[in-house]
Amino acid sequence: MRIHCDKTELQKCVNDVVKAVPVKSPVYYLEGIKIQAKDNVLTLYGSDGTLSIKCTMQADVAEPGEVVLTARILSELLAKFDAEEIALYTEGNNAVIECGSSRATLCFVSAEQYPAFPEYIRENMKLLLARQFVSMVNQTVFATSVSEDKPILTGILLECEDSRMRMVALDGYRLAIREEMLTGDSAFRDVVVPAKSMREVAHIIPDDDTPVYVYASEKMVAVVCDNVEIVTRVLQGDYVKYRNILPTEHATRVIVSRQALHGSLERASILARQSKTNLVNLRIEKDLMTITSDSEVGKVREEIGIRLTGKNLSIAFNARYLLDVLKEVEDEEIVMDFNTSISPCVIHPIKGESYFYLVLPVKTNTVS
Amino acid sequence: MRIHCDKTELQKCVNDVVKAVPVKSPVYYLEGIKIQAKDNVLTLYGSDGTLSIKCTMQADVAEPGEVVLTARILSELLAKFDAEEIALYTEGNNAVIECGSSRATLCFVSAEQYPAFPEYIRENMKLLLARQFVSMVNQTVFATSVSEDKPILTGILLECEDSRMRMVALDGYRLAIREEMLTGDSAFRDVVVPAKSMREVAHIIPDDDTPVYVYASEKMVAVVCDNVEIVTRVLQGDYVKYRNILPTEHATRVIVSRQALHGSLERASILARQSKTNLVNLRIEKDLMTITSDSEVGKVREEIGIRLTGKNLSIAFNARYLLDVLKEVEDEEIVMDFNTSISPCVIHPIKGESYFYLVLPVKTNTVS
Numbered sequence: 001m002r003i004h005c006d007k008t009e010l011q012k013c014v015n016d017v018v019k020a021v022p023v024k025s026p027v028y029y030l031e032g033i034k035i036q037a038k039d040n041v042l043t044l045y046g047s048d049g050t051l052s053i054k055c056t057m058q059a060d061v062a063e064p065g066e067v068v069l070t071a072r073i074l075s076e077l078l079a080k081f082d083a084e085e086i087a088l089y090t091e092g093n094n095a096v097i098e099c100g101s102s103r104a105t106l107c108f109v110s111a112e113q114y115p116a117f118p119e120y121i122r123e124n125m126k127l128l129l130a131r132q133f134v135s136m137v138n139q140t141v142f143a144t145s146v147s148e149d150k151p152i153l154t155g156i157l158l159e160c161e162d163s164r165m166r167m168v169a170l171d172g173y174r175l176a177i178r179e180e181m182l183t184g185d186s187a188f189r190d191v192v193v194p195a196k197s198m199r200e201v202a203h204i205i206p207d208d209d210t211p212v213y214v215y216a217s218e219k220m221v222a223v224v225c226d227n228v229e230i231v232t233r234v235l236q237g238d239y240v241k242y243r244n245i246l247p248t249e250h251a252t253r254v255i256v257s258r259q260a261l262h263g264s265l266e267r268a269s270i271l272a273r274q275s276k277t278n279l280v281n282l283r284i285e286k287d288l289m290t291i292t293s294d295s296e297v298g299k300v301r302e303e304i305g306i307r308l309t310g311k312n313l314s315i316a317f318n319a320r321y322l323l324d325v326l327k328e329v330e331d332e333e334i335v336m337d338f339n340t341s342i343s344p345c346v347i348h349p350i351k352g353e354s355y356f357y358l359v360l361p362v363k364t365n366t367v368s
Numbered sequence: 369m370r371i372h373c374d375k376t377e378l379q380k381c382v383n384d385v386v387k388a389v390p391v392k393s394p395v396y397y398l399e400g401i402k403i404q405a406k407d408n409v410l411t412l413y414g415s416d417g418t419l420s421i422k423c424t425m426q427a428d429v430a431e432p433g434e435v436v437l438t439a440r441i442l443s444e445l446l447a448k449f450d451a452e453e454i455a456l457y458t459e460g461n462n463a464v465i466e467c468g469s470s471r472a473t474l475c476f477v478s479a480e481q482y483p484a485f486p487e488y489i490r491e492n493m494k495l496l497l498a499r500q501f502v503s504m505v506n507q508t509v510f511a512t513s514v515s516e517d518k519p520i521l522t523g524i525l526l527e528c529e530d531s532r533m534r535m536v537a538l539d540g541y542r543l544a545i546r547e548e549m550l551t552g553d554s555a556f557r558d559v560v561v562p563a564k565s566m567r568e569v570a571h572i573i574p575d576d577d578t579p580v581y582v583y584a585s586e587k588m589v590a591v592v593c594d595n596v597e598i599v600t601r602v603l604q605g606d607y608v609k610y611r612n613i614l615p616t617e618h619a620t621r622v623i624v625s626r627q628a629l630h631g632s633l634e635r636a637s638i639l640a641r642q643s644k645t646n647l648v649n650l651r652i653e654k655d656l657m658t659i660t661s662d663s664e665v666g667k668v669r670e671e672i673g674i675r676l677t678g679k680n681l682s683i684a685f686n687a688r689y690l691l692d693v694l695k696e697v698e699d700e701e702i703v704m705d706f707n708t709s710i711s712p713c714v715i716h717p718i719k720g721e722s723y724f725y726l727v728l729p730v731k732t733n734t735v736s
Contacts, residue, residue, distance in 0.1 A: 070665055076638045077668075082631050094666070102635055106666035263450050267470055270444045297438055298462070298474035300445075 001065025002089035003037045005057065007099060010042070010086055011078040013055040014071070016228055017046035019200045020053040021071040032068040034114045035088075037061045046071065047115050051197045053204070054117050054229040066111035067095050077104050118231045120215055120222040124189055126165055128182040130210040130225055136167045136178045137202040139355060142324045144195040145171035152237040156198050158216065160188035165214075168242055169195070174321050174359040175242060189216045192239055197221075197232035204228060246358070247346060250337035252310040254284055255350065258334050261289075262326040264302035268293040269319035271300050279362055280319045284338075285312045293319070315341040316362045322347075325357045369433025370457035371405045373425065375467060378410070378454055379446040381423040382439070384596055385414030387568045388421040389439040400436040402482045403456075405429045414439065415483050419565045421572070422485050422597045434479040435463050445472050486599045488583055488590040494533055494552035498578040498593055504535045504546045505570040507723060510692045512563040513539035520605040524566050526584065528556035533582075536610055537563070542689050542727040543610060557584045560607055565589075565600035572596060614726070615714060618705035620678040622652055623718065626702050629657075630694040632670035636661040637687035639668050647730055648687045652706075653680045661687070683709040684730045693725045 017033055025031050025048075034045040042059040045052070067090060074097075078086075083100030090096070095108045137156070145153035150172075157168040165188075166179045205212060205225040215222040216234075223230045268280045274295035283290040284306070291302040315338060325347055326334075337346040347357040385401055393399050393416075402413040410427040413420070435458060442465075446454075451468030458464070463476045505524070513521035518540075525536040533556075534547045573580060573593040581592040584602075591598045636648045642663035651658040652674070659670040683706060693715055694702075705714040715725040 073638060073642075073665060077635060080631065080635045080638065101671040102632070103669045104635070104639070104666060105668075107664075263448065264470070267445060267448045267472070270441060270448065271472070274441075296475075297441060298472060300473075301471045303469040 001035075001037050001067060001095075002063035003042060003059045003061050003087070005042060005059035005086050005088070007078065007081055007084050007086045009057050011075075013042070013044045013057050013227075014075050014078055016055045016204050017044045017053045018071045018075050019204060020046040020048050020051040020230075022048045023072070029068050029109045029113050030115075031070055031072070032109065032114070033071045033074060034066060034068050034111050036066040036111070038064045045114065045117055047117070049115070050194060050233045051200060052115070052118055052231045053200075054231075056227045063089070065090060067108040068111050068114050069095055069106050069108055073106065117229075118220055120220055120231055121217050122215055122222075124187050124216055126160060126182055126188055126214045126216075128165060128180055128212055128214070129208075130205040130212050131207045132180045132182070133205060133212050133214075133223070134202045134207050136165070136180060137198045139178045139325075139328045140167045140169040140176040141195050141198055141202075142328065143169040143171055143174050143176040143357075147171075152192055152235050152239055155192035155194050155235040157190065157192050157239045157242075158214075158221065159190045168239070170240060170242060173318070174325075174357065175245065176325070176358075177242075177356040179354050189218065190239075191216045191221050192235040192237070193221050193232055194235060197230075201230050201232075204230065245344075246356075247337070247339065247344060250310065250339055250346070252284060252308070252313045252338040254289065254336040254338070255307040255333055256289060256304060256336065258326055258329055258331055260304045261334070262323065264291050264304055265319055265323050265326065268300045268302055269323065271295045271298055272319045277362065278318050278320055279316055279364065280322070281314065281316045281364070283312075283314045284308060313338050313341060315345065316364045317345070317359060318362060321359045325359070329355065369405050369435060369463075370431035371410060371427045371429050371455070373410060373427035373454050373456070375446065375449055375452050375454045377425050379443075381410070381412045381425050381595075382443050382446055384423045384572050385412045385421045386439045386443050387572060388414040388416050388419040388598075390416045391440070397436050397477045397481050398483075399438055399440070400477065400482070401439045401442060402434060402436045402479050404434040404479070406432045413482065413485055415485070417483070418562060418601045419568060420483070420486055420599045421568075422599075424595045431457070433458060435476040436479050436482050437463055437474050437476055441474065485597075486588055488588055488599055489585050490583055490590075492556050492584055494528060494550055494556055494582045494584075496533060496548055496550040496552075496580055496582070497576075498573040498580050499575045500548045500550070501573060501580050501582075501591070502570045502575050504533070504548060505566045507546045507693075507696045508535045508537040508544040509563050509566055509570075510696065511537040511539055511542050511544040511725075515539075520560055520603050520607055523560035523562050523603040525558065525560050525607045525610075526582075526589065527558045536607070538608060538610060541686070542693075542725065543613065544693070544726075545610075545724040547722050552582075557586065558607075559584045559589050560603040560605070561589050561600055562603060565598075569598050569600075572598060613712075614724075615705070615707065615712060618678065618707055618714070620652060620676070620681045620706040622657065622704040622706070623675040623701055624657060624672060624704065626694055626697055626699055628672045629702070630691065632659050632672055633687055633691050633694065636668045636670055637691065639663045639666055640687045645730065646686050646688055647684055647732065648690070649682065649684045649732070651680075651682045652676060678706075681706050681709060683713065684732045685713070685727060686730060689727045693727070697723065 036043040044055045081099040087098040097104045159166040213224040272293035281292045289304045331349045404411045449467040455466040465472045527534040583590040640661035649660045657672045699717045
């Protein structure tokens with residue numbers, strides 16, 4: 001193998017595929033990136049068994065071949081090289097990388113042992129914009145479960161209905177649903193994708209209008225964007241029938257500035273998190289929401305102007321469950337719908353049905 | 369106590385004094401900041417027993433008094449408040465802080481138990497600019513010892529001779545000396561200041577032309593800059609007679625670009641640090657320095673153009689000991705003086721004698 005290529009482009013590809021490569025693996029070559037040179041194209045592969053990433057770029061291939069190089073070292077070297085052109089060639093059992101007056105020689109392992117990139121069926125495709133995909137992931141992934149008690153809840157449900165794609169996440173305390181209208185084949189299999197894979201996809205694809213193709217099959221989902229293909233295994237099992245738990249009415253509706261609520265909850269939670277429950281109380285009365293928190297070392301009281309329709313209410317939450325969603329929503333004002341102090345609160349935008357967040361309150365003795 | 373003051377100014381003062389406050393202490397009030405209000409001045413105090421910081425600011429004091437408040441919570445609240453004016457008053461056993469529509473109530477402990485701010489003698493003063501002090505600390509503190517084997521080496525020696533101030537640090541492997549010309553009383557006691565205290569001073573004082581007054585006595589050093597007074601205990605014991613180990617001649621002198629050397633060493637150390645010794649080899653020959661590193665997974669070779677006077681040389685170092693100094697020096701080119709492959713290397717600027725760094729080589733079998 002002998003190639004010349006652009007350093008910055010190689011660096012970008014390496015940084016993309018390295019996201020699938022485990023930092024430590026008992027199998028040495030799994031800490032590596034497979035680099036394949038053929039027909040003036042360089043293809044890089046990374047995989048941890050669940051997530052596999054493939055990235056292609058143009059290169060001047062004088063001699064085709066393939067090698068597996070330690071991912072972290074390759075990535076660190078590329079970040080520190082100070083010239084713009086890379087020469088990469090094999091010499092016995094070594095791969096030599098030259099850049100400017102630097103020359104690194106890395107042992108490589110045979111690419112034959114490296115896991116094959118998963119074959120996926122290019123059917124059941126859905127097409128959307130990269131920034132839509134990123135936003136859908138960011139607004140749901142925090143609500144996935146971190147406990148392995150119900151493994152299926154550690155993933156995001158990816159569901160399609162006609163021209164809509166929906167991502168759903170829930171962990172037993174809250175539920176996030178995000179929808180987008182899109183084009184593509186009408187058929188699409190509902191799948192549950194590991195949260196970690198979704199986070200990596202959202203990091204790799206750009207936050208812009210680049211088209212993203214999503215393919216789903218029984219065992220895997222593929223996301224294709226520009227020169228990158230990301231394939232992830234899906235979680236097996238039935239997802240929770242979440243539609244049953246969506247409230248259909250409300251007794252109290254509050255419209256509130258997202259930023260004001262976020263700031264108040266942040267201050268209240270400075271004291272709330274001194275105790276394990278991280279509890280904040282919301283008292284909703286007329287045009288005022290009063291947020292309080294209490295701990296051994298002190299307490300906070302916050303007042304925010306609101307627009308209320310319906311009944312007054314007192315209700316308590318784990319501050320984090322509210323902060324998580326307020327961080328990811330971009331609307332200036334949000335709607336909060338309540339029924340009683342022991343039934344869920346629903347947060348959604350004033351307009352449209354693209355986002356829906358449900359959070360369970362905490363039962364306390366002090367809340368009436 | 370009852371005061372009104374500017375939020376941003378209070379925040380700055382709290383962030384300064386909090387640097388002396390331990391994150392966790394078995395004695396609750398030591399995790400606190402003492403706030404004293406008197407004669408329209410607010411004075412804040414923080415201390416961990418070794419380092420004590422005092423900061424003053426203007427305030428509208430309606431009722432004088434003093435309280436001790438939990439430092440971290442106060443600091444977090446101030447960072448999150450979104451209005452510009454603070455009201456702070458006591459109410460029974462609580463201190464109430466109001467800012468905009470936020471109201472925090474914090475338990476406070478009596479200020480009587482709080483450690484008294486150390487009295488220091490305002491004699492033996494030296495005057496320099498804040499940025500000079502910051503630069504002196506940054507260019508020496510990394511060479512202090514982190515081991516408690518010889519506690520005196522965990523500090524920086526502060527030494528004055530006529531109109532010079534000198535900071536010296538050494539850890540058995542390297543020695544850094546930084547000098548500045550300055551004004552002040554001719555008398556000054558040599559003292560050894562804990563590295564941690566020096567780091568905090570360098571963080572607190574601005575990196576500009578604000579005058580800094582330094583007072584040294586047998587048991588403490590005080591640094592006064594603007595509205596901040598920082599007093600630290602000094603380490604007891606005799607410092608190493610470092611003058612004896614300064615080489616007076618050299619057989620090889622290299623002039624090299626600091627940035628090029630830094631870049632090459634960074635790349636070489638990516639592989640060097642795969643093995644514990646973190647070893648880089650320097651081969652100096654004619655107008656070329658070749659830097660190599662070697663490990664199980666691969667090796668790096670770097671070439672840098674140099675100006676050489678004297679003999680060719682091969683010598684090996686712990687890469688970190690060279691990188692540490694190259695990060696802190698600002699000169700475009702530096703001088704490296706050598707004698708043999710087993711005697712120290714001295715790094716200094718081309719012009720002037722303000723900085724001097726000595727580093728011991730590592731003896732290897734491969735270096736001739």
